[in-house]
Amino acid sequence: MIKLIEKTAGLAAVNTTLTLPLQSRIKCRLRVTLDNGEDAGLFLPRGSTLVDGDLLRADNGYTVKVIAARETLSNVVSDDPHLLARACYHLGNRHVQIEIQPDRVSYPHDHVLDGMLRGLGLQVTVTEAPFEPEPGAYGGSAENGHLHAQGAGHGHHH
Numbered sequence: 001m002i003k004l005i006e007k008t009a010g011l012a013a014v015n016t017t018l019t020l021p022l023q024s025r026i027k028c029r030l031r032v033t034l035d036n037g038e039d040a041g042l043f044l045p046r047g048s049t050l051v052d053g054d055l056l057r058a059d060n061g062y063t064v065k066v067i068a069a070r071e072t073l074s075n076v077v078s079d080d081p082h083l084l085a086r087a088c089y090h091l092g093n094r095h096v097q098i099e100i101q102p103d104r105v106s107y108p109h110d111h112v113l114d115g116m117l118r119g120l121g122l123q124v125t126v127t128e129a130p131f132e133p134e135p136g137a138y139g140g141s142a143e144n145g146h147l148h149a150q151g152a153g154h155g156h157h158h
Helices: 081-093 111-119
Strands: 002-008 016-020 029-033 039-043 055-058 063-068 070-077 099-101 104-108 124-130
Touching: 002 063, 070 111, 081 104, 081 111, 111 124
Parallel strands: 002 039, 016 063
Antiparallel strands: 002 055, 029 039, 055 063, 070 104, 070 124, 099 104
């Protein structure tokens, strides 16, 4: 098995690619199948998050380029910054991972959230695209910033 051990600079020759959804790109220890069919394992430093275009070096010098997989996303598009800010506020209040662009906000598709945003006056469309959410104000992955155990008290109010 190929052991992918670190991110590397962009000048290395790429041997193959690895297409992963966000939930796999936030893991630093993971068994994967490279796009060429070879088995590999991620053995990256704790807290590593992979983004589209990252290059990984294996312990044998092999280089793999990361590709963000297409995922089912909901998109809200608006030329009204106030309306987009309201969408970000309400999604963030529900601890939803979001990707913010100047004229749109994307999040993992959820029909309940879609309805909430339609209620705010936004149009919601569903698409398949790579997902690169905001990593959070304290660094780390988009997933590691603030998770709650189901039913657990968590020391702050919403």
